[in-house]
Amino acid sequence: MPKAYWIAHVTVKDEKNYPDYLKAGAPVYEKYGAKFVVRGGKCEGMEGNTHSRNVVIEWPDYETALAAYHSDEYQIAKGIRNSCADADVVIVEGVE
Numbered sequence: 001m002p003k004a005y006w007i008a009h010v011t012v013k014d015e016k017n018y019p020d021y022l023k024a025g026a027p028v029y030e031k032y033g034a035k036f037v038v039r040g041g042k043c044e045g046m047e048g049n050t051h052s053r054n055v056v057i058e059w060p061d062y063e064t065a066l067a068a069y070h071s072d073e074y075q076i077a078k079g080i081r082n083s084c085a086d087a088d089v090v091i092v093e094g095v096e
Contacts, residue, residue, distance in 0.1 A: 002094045003058050004065035005037070009051035014084035021084065024077035032068035033060050051088070062093040 012018045028034075038056040059065035068074055069091060081087060 001061050002096045003060060004062040004091060004093050005059065006055070006057040006065060006069065006089060006091055008055040008057075008087055008089045010053040010055065010081075010085050010087045011051040012053060012085045017080070017084045021077055021081040024080050025074065028068050028071055028074045028077065029057070031073070032064050032071075034058065034068065051086070058094075062091070065091050 029036075035058040036055070037058050038054055040053050040055070043050075043052075043054050059068065069089075
């Protein structure tokens with residue numbers, strides 16, 4: 001079964017409160033078995049619109065990635081994120 005990934009492109013607007021989102025999301029990542037592949041780091045936009053922060057999170061499979069995103073706990077975290085950052089997020093299935 002292929003793994004799945006959340007790919008997020010984020011522009012933080014409120015650096016002071018963004019850590020609240022990170023803290024609220026942590027239990028979701030642990031509960032659903034997430035592994036961070038990319039978490040910030042240097043980047044250079046080559047084409048299209050870019051954000052200053054990029055994140056790739058690996059999940060055991062597509063269904064787990066969706067369940068984590070739709071969980072009540074992550075929806076609370078997402079609300080915090082939306083108050084302090086702009087983000088584009090996609091969930092994709094990997095290859096075997």
